[in-house]
Each structure stands twice: as structure tokens, then as C-alpha cells.
Amino acid sequence: MARVSAQERRRQLVDAAFRVMGREGFAAATTRRVCAEAGASLAAFHYCFASKQELLVELTAQTMAGLVAARAGVHVGGSVTESLRSTLRGYWETVEQDPNRESVLMALTQHALREPALAGIAEQQYAAYHRTARETLEEIAAGCEVRWTLPVAQLARMLVVVTDGVTLAWLVDRDSDAALAALNAFADQLAGLAVAGS
Amino acid sequence: MARVSAQERRRQLVDAAFRVMGREGFAAATTRRVCAEAGASLAAFHYCFASKQELLVELTAQTMAGLVAARAGVHVGGSVTESLRSTLRGYWETVEQDPNRESVLMALTQHALREPALAGIAEQQYAAYHRTARETLEEIAAGCEVRWTLPVAQLARMLVVVTDGVTLAWLVDRDSDAALAALNAFADQLAGLAVAGS
DNA sequence: GTCTATACACGGATAGAC
DNA sequence: GTCTATCCGTGTATAGAC
Numbered sequence A, B: 001m002a003r004v005s006a007q008e009r010r011r012q013l014v015d016a017a018f019r020v021m022g023r024e025g026f027a028a029a030t031t032r033r034v035c036a037e038a039g040a041s042l043a044a045f046h047y048c049f050a051s052k053q054e055l056l057v058e059l060t061a062q063t064m065a066g067l068v069a070a071r072a073g074v075h076v077g078g079s080v081t082e083s084l085r086s087t088l089r090g091y092w093e094t095v096e097q098d099p100n101r102e103s104v105l106m107a108l109t110q111h112a113l114r115e116p117a118l119a120g121i122a123e124q125q126y127a128a129y130h131r132t133a134r135e136t137l138e139e140i141a142a143g144c145e146v147r148w149t150l151p152v153a154q155l156a157r158m159l160v161v162v163t164d165g166v167t168l169a170w171l172v173d174r175d176s177d178a179a180l181a182a183l184n185a186f187a188d189q190l191a192g193l194a195v196a197g198s
Numbered sequence C: 001g002t003c004t005a006t007a008c009a010c011g012g013a014t015a016g017a018c
Numbered sequence D: 001g002t003c004t005a006t007c008c009g010t011g012t013a014t015a016g017a018c
Helices: A006-024 A031-038 A042-048 A052-070 A080-097 A099-114 A121-144 A152-173 A176-191 B006-024 B031-038 B042-048 B052-070 B080-097 B099-114 B121-144 B152-173 B176-191
Strands: A146-148 A194-196 B146-148 B194-196
Touching: A006 A031, A006 A042, A006 A052, A006 A099, A031 A042, A052 A080, A052 A099, A052 A121, A080 A099, A080 A121, A080 A152, A080 A176, A099 A121, A099 A152, A099 B099, A099 B152, A121 A146, A121 A152, A121 B152, A152 A176, A152 B099, A152 B121, A152 B152, A152 B176, A176 B152, B006 B031, B006 B042, B006 B052, B006 B099, B031 B042, B052 B080, B052 B099, B052 B121, B080 B099, B080 B121, B080 B152, B080 B176, B099 B121, B099 B152, B121 B146, B121 B152, B152 B176
Parallel strands: none
Antiparallel strands: A146 A194, B146 B194
């Protein structure tokens, strides 16, 4: 077994866990399976991580970071409707381009909700989602010179609700047309909650 | 160990599995743990069920049946907005009254998506959701003497997206006010897609 | 500081005695 | 029809080699 730094090993193991979960599901990502994927020994694993839970925490953080990076740009341009539509389409492209990221994050959320050792992880994830959604809405309002007629926090939650719900349904039936149609319809609906002015 | 019929044992074990999952999460519902909860032996389990997966299939069916029963009534009365609002409030009451049912179903869906032995289970769940949503929308349209300006199938998906998304977010942060506010806002939005006439 | 080897308790599953 | 004993895989831990 090659002697690599603990830091590098951690990265390798987290990446391996993501790949295994993506291919075979959350339950398939056993410690030994992850080690095999990473080309590491079981002891190497427990030298880098105190427990499997610790790997899951790091996996969540790293996957969330990847997701935030992929969502880089808000698309502001033209009307509020067009901005919302293209922003949601941008979101959707990141989902279709890397569906595993979504399934892994869903599974991690579900797991974290019931595992005391992972307490707070799910809450942090959703706080991040809501913050991102809120910033997106504020950028669109500023860019299109409108203001929202409902509290931005509430609209942000609605945006997260919709993206989450659409993603969940798509993971089940993989109906991309239906997903995009739903996102467009919601974009139009939300646009109705903006009025000119600041 | 009491000698009970295999059929009765199955029921006991499925109920026990639901209780354990509700209390301690999906992962905690090990075969042994479920047997202890049901007061059965491990061998009794494998006499009734070929595998744990088989119990999960039955658990899904039984939980879905309970959910459909709880959602019995559509609330039609007054305007479209009022009908949608009170229908969604009715949905929400069933969630708050038995949150475990939702977490168990979410976990089962996630699990079924990746487990070949459970293939089709998640799809069936969502097909049932979509059918129920569709029927609800059609009853409201008939009762309020309006018609929908988008295909009912699309609106049904939007309804499922919203209830799913709201439920998922609530399971994480338990913010009931935010959940209800989101549902009301979506009810108002959907009402905008109805026009008088049939 | 990193890895090899080994051990233990608990998981699902099964064969076979009663 | 029910239970005992057992198998193999998984998470975790540790002693000690290099």
C-alpha cells in the first residue's frame, strides 16, 4: 500500500465514497467497499477518520461545495419571467449533468435527520439552500428593477421547495420534459409576485 | 414464543418495523430490532418473509394505504382559491399529525431507487401520488365550475412537487408556519391557472 | 506517521433439529 | 410451524511492524 499523506487519503476516500454511492446507492457505501474503491486498507481508513460518520460529514461538505460551485451564475437579463426561467434552467442543467450529486445529497440529508452523530448537518444544508435562493431572488430583483410583494425569505423557501420537489420526482421517473415544464410554470408564477420599483 | 398464524405475524412485523423506523430511523430498523419490537424470533421472521426486502415492500404498501385513507376528503367549497387552500391545509394536517409516515415513506423511496430487489416500488408510489393529485384537481374544477388552463397532468405534478418539497423542508427544520405559508402561497398561484367555464 | 494483522460485536440469511 | 446454531459481511478498535 503506497504511503500517502493522511490529507490526500481523506480526499481519496471521500471521492471513492461519492463514486460508490453514485453507482450503487447509499447503503452500498460500506467502509470496506469504499476502501477497495480508493485502493486503501481498512486501517488506513480509520487512521484518517475516527468513524464512518466522520467521512459522511466530510462527504456532505465537499458535495455541497461542488454543488454551490456548479450553480455559480444567476441569469439576469430581460424580464423577471425570463430571468427566473433561465436561472431555473441553469439549475436544472446542473442536476441533469450530475444526477448522482443530487441522489447522494438527498440520501445524506435523510440519513443525517435521524443520526445523532450527524445532528445539524441537514439543517446546515437547508440553511445553505435557503441562503442561496434568497441571494438569487435579490439579484434578480435588483437586475430587473422590481421588488417582491412577499417576504424574500418566504419566496426563497418556495424556490427551494420547488427545486427540491422537481428533483425528487425526476429521480424517480426521470421525466425531463415534465421537470422542465414544471420549473417553467413555477418561474411564471413567481414572476407574478414581482412589481416594478425597488 | 406464541404460535400465531403467519399472516398475523406478517402484520405484527410490518407494524413493528414502522414503529422502529418512526422512532429511530430507517437504518435502525434491523431485522433483529424489528423482531424484538414484535416479540418474534429471527427465524419466525424468515419464515414469514423471504428477506428483509420483502418486508420493506409490504411496509411500503401498507404505509401508502394508510396515507391514502388519511387524505380521504377533498375540500371543495367557495372559490377555487379557498378550495385549494383548504385541501392543502387538509394535506398538511395529515403530515403534522403523523410525521413518521412521511419520513418512513421518504426513506423507503430513497432506498427503493437504488435497490434492484425493490425496483418499481418508488415509481408506483409516485404514480399513486400523481393520480391522487390529478383526481383532486379535477374534483375542484368540477365543484367550482372552472377549467384548468394547463394540462391536468402537469398541474398534478406541480402539486406533488410542492407537497413533497414542503414536507421535505419541514422534516429538516420543523418550521410549521413557513410550511403553511408556502402552501397557501402555492394555492393562490395555482388558483390563477383556473378560468370560469367547464 | 503510516500501514498490517487481527479481534469483537452486530447485521442478514440459512440449514436442520424438534 | 418454530427455534437453535451457524455462516459470512460490516463497523469499530487496537497492537505492533516499518
